[in-house]
Amino acid sequence: MNKTFVRQLSQSSILCRPGYSTVNPVHHLVKVEKSKLKPGLQNLMLPADDIRSVKYKPTEICQDRVADYYSSTLQSDLLLHFYDHDAEVIEGNKRRSWGTDSPYKVYRSSRNPRGGTRSTKNKYPITSKNVPEITSVVVHSYNKYALEHPWLNISTRLQLSVITNVKAKQIFNRSNILPWKVRVGRPCGGKVELFDRDMNQFISTLTELVLPRIRAFKGIRFSSGDKNGNVSFGLTAEDVQLFPELENFQELFPNLNGIDITFKTTAQDDSQAKTLLSAYGFPFSKE
Known part of the structure; x- marks a missing residue:
């Protein structure tokens, strides 16, 4: 008698889960002395990123259109915009x-x-070697209710992991504030720093799917910036619900939190950083 395979929803959810867990592992890996392997098992000595390795997992299966946009269009436009033939070094x-x-x-x-x-x-004067670019994006979320209910830290980190595709790190309080019941060392939220493909995917999600649907969003404040090329702004819990990873699964995230987003760039001042971000589609407002 032939057995038929029936795909259930429970199996689909297992296949679609991310490849990490929010719970720290308690097992120990068994170390293998690869120098003593017999010739038939020499393929285990190959690094995991080698296509011949049994552990190889392809991650880049399509082009990064945000990176292509910067390298083919935006980089040359920024060089033309900032270049000054008679520019000199301005002392800080x-x-x-x-x-x-x-x-x-x-x-x-x-x-x-x-x-x-x-x-x-x-x-310093802008040349072809120091054109401003975004190096990383930091997404931070603070949950004040997790001070009394520690289990909320798991949902906060899971929220960041779902919208960024990167495992979130636990953050802890650094000071004591008695009226707010804040103690040093208590977990209070999560933090993620995005690079390369994950960063570009998060930027495209913000500019195309999230920010255009926020009715009260008029733009990033023009005064935001640390004078060193970094720009920050925040989103409320209602705005975070518009992320496509959370919009259709709100019953799984009943306790959403607002997030703070920081763009780290190689720009030398705030004006260069704002010009760079506006080229990616982020509006700025003086209000």
Whole structure:
């Protein structure tokens, strides 16, 4: 009698699960002395990223259109926009000395920069070797209710993992705030830093599917930026529901949290960073 294979929903969910777990493993891997393997098992010595290895898993199965857009179009446009034939190195706003006219000023700590408390980097002319680009995207989520209910940390990290395709790291409190019941060392959320293909996929999801559907979103604040080329903005829990990975499975995530998104770029100031992000489709607002 021939057996027929029936695919059930339970089996489909197992096949579609991500390849990691939010619970730390408790087992121990068995180490293999590869130098003592017989010739028939020499293929185990191949690295996992080699196509001849039995552990090889293809990850890049299609082109990254965001990376192609930057290399073929945006990079040359930014070079044309920022290039100045007579540009010179602009000295950054550095910490100042108190002088040497008094012995009491010799070992005194340096003065703050003019007009602020943080020093800025030197600004070099833009050439073909230092065109601004996005190096990484940091997605951070803080859950204040996890201070009283530690099990909520799992849902917070799982929320970040689903929308970014990268396993989230646990973050902990760094200070004590008694009125808010905050203690040093308590888990309070998750954090993810995206690179390369995962970063580009997250950027395209934001600009094409999430931000255009937020009615109250007028753009990233024009004042956002740390004067070193990094730009940050936040999304509320209602905005996070618009991610396609969460929109159709809201019953699985009853406790969604807002997220903070930080773009780390190689831009030398905020104006270059905002021009770079606007070319990717992120609007800016002065309100």
